[in-house]
Amino acid sequence: MHFHITPMKIYSDFSLKNHNTFGLDVKCSRFIAIEDETEVPEAIHQLSDQPFYVLGGGSNVLFTKDFEGTIVHMQTSGIAVVEENDLSVKVVAAAGESWENFVNYCVTHGFYGVENLIGIPGLVGSCPVQNIGAYGAEVKDVIDSVEGFYIADGQPFVMSNADCHFGYRNSIFKNELKNRCLITNVVFRLSKEEKYNLSYRALSEKLQDEPLSLKKVADTVSAIRKSKLPDVHELGSAGSFFKNPVVSQTTLDTLLQRFPDLVHYPANGGVKLAAGQLIDLCQWKGHRIGQVGTYPLQALVIVNYGGATGKDVVDFYSRIQADVYQKFGVKIEPEVNIL
Ligand SMILES: Cc1cc2nc3c(=O)[nH]c(=O)nc-3n(C[C@H](O)[C@H](O)[C@H](O)COP(=O)(O)OP(=O)(O)OC[C@H]3O[C@@H](n4cnc5c(N)ncnc54)[C@H](O)[C@@H]3O)c2cc1C
CATH class of the missing domain: 3.90.78.10 (UDP-N-acetylenolpyruvoylglucosamine reductase, C-terminal domain)
Known part of the structure; x- marks a missing residue:
């Protein structure tokens, strides 16, 4: 069997202007793009001697100055069902997938649980970090486990939902493991039973007399978000x-x-x-x-x-x-x- 090994992509003096949604014109000394999970050990090895930061879509960071160190960016992709029964489904998504893709995948496949979180910018790998939430839902309620590697020793880990210590916009990844690990995959447990979370008033009011569907809820959340939040491509x-x-x-x-x-x-x-x-x-x-x-x-x-x-x-x-x-x-x- 032949393996085609392409070198990991490493760039020097790299502009981060398109990698932070504030659109700040900053750069980093080195930028490592991980396109395949097999590159993770080598990437971690490269981090031993310099300050580093793991960056997702850059939609929750403020660079106050140029970053004198290495930025690691997960660019892996893939979403797959790994387990299924009549009531629910377990889906694994790669850290580099866009959150938007993942939500659309769930809405299209009839998997309930993330539709209220549509429209949140960023990548799947970042969703557990601050336990993203919106419109009465939080991602912690559908996360089964988080997979990744410790940066200090390159060892892999699988963290259960309880291990993640989720709280309001908080998790172990913002505390004990802050800048100490690289999340590679997130495993979700989603419902196949029709159920909606309309605990948020603005949402329930809009949907009051409507026949409900996953798409309807997702579209309504998108519309409310658009009326309140700036589009990061414009502002x-x-x-x-x-x-x-x-x-x-x-x-x-x-x-x-x-x-x-x-x-x-x-x-x-x-x-x-x-x-x-x-x-x-x-x-x-x-x-x-x-x-x-x-x-x-x-x-x-x-x-x-x-x-x-x-x-x-x-x-x-x-x-x-x-x-x-x-x-x-x-x-x-x-x-x-x-x-
Ligand atoms: C217009 C707008 C609307 C938003 N609305 C919401 C909202 O409704 N609810 C909400 O909760 N948030 C919201 N956010 C914030 C943001 O979108 C989320 O926090 C999102 O999860 C950040 O994803 P990102 O990939 O851009 O992460 P980044 O900003 O790149 O990184 C966020 C944190 O995660 C860490 N990280 C990223 N990837 C990894 C990885 N693979 N391994 C380890 N650590 C990693 C980073 O080091 C950093 O600490 C909004 C942002 C914008 C710009």
């Missing part, structure tokens, strides 16, 4: 820039005396506030300084109107953070990974 952003802060019931009670209209939801360990509303109440919605601003339709999104630098974005978000703290005594933290 650079990383989506919601801040996480919704979680405060204690006591803090909420005090705040409600001064701001009776504050939106709040129950959350693990307290009450979640809407960061977008806090920013809005500080008059930052649609505000622009130079080439950086908050999106006029959604204060939580910081946009690059063209030519902004990472430093401009940092200065801008720090001012928002300071104003929100001053008005509400609540610290809002970036959801975005800052490099």
Whole structure:
């Protein structure tokens, strides 16, 4: 048997402008593109002596400057059913697949569970990292396991859902394993039984009198998203820039005396506030300084109107953070990974 071995693609002094949805004009010293899982051990070997960062679609990162080190980019592909019964199906997807492809695959095949997450930019390999969520759904509810390699010793791992320590926009990959592993595949458990998650009011209202189908739900979510979020091909952003802060019931009670209209939801360990509303109440919605601003339709999104630098974005978000703290005594933290 003949194996055709092509050399792994490694580029020097590589522009990341098309690899971050903020559209920031930054570069890295070295860029390794992994097109096949068999290249992973060699790629990991290459990382031993330099700072590195694993990059997916770059839709949740802010490069504040050029990256002096190696960027590893998963470009593997493939989606396959690995197990099936009458009620559910187990599907494995390669880290380099686009999340959009994966959601479309599930919607087309009649697999329930990710339709509310349609339209989230990025790659499959990143979905467990911050436990992506939208419209009442979180990816943790359909992840069976995550496969990858530890960077320190090149050993493979399979992590069960419980091992991933999923939380709100959080997981082990943002904590103990932050920049310590390379996710290669994500295994999902999806339902074949018709069931929809309409817990999100804007969604249930829109679908009230409609015959439901996976496609209908996915299309409705897409339409709502389009009306609220900028298209990254038209306006650079990383989506919601801040996480919704979680405060204690006591803090909420005090705040409600001064701001009776504050939106709040129950959350693990307290009450979640809407960061977008806090920013809005500080008059930052649609505000622009130079080439950086908050999106006029959604204060939580910081946009690059063209030519902004990472430093401009940092200065801008720090001012928002300071104003929100001053008005509400609540610290809002970036959801975005800052490099
Ligand atoms: C317009 C817009 C809308 C958005 N809407 C939502 C939303 O509704 N809900 C939501 O949750 N998010 C949302 N996001 C944020 C973002 O799309 C998600 O966080 C997405 O999962 C990031 O995927 P990515 O491939 O671009 O990851 P990147 O930004 O490239 O990386 C994100 C993190 O994952 C790590 N990582 C990536 N790949 C791997 C790998 N193979 N192995 C190990 N670590 C890895 C990176 O090191 C980094 O820490 C939005 C972003 C934009 C721009």
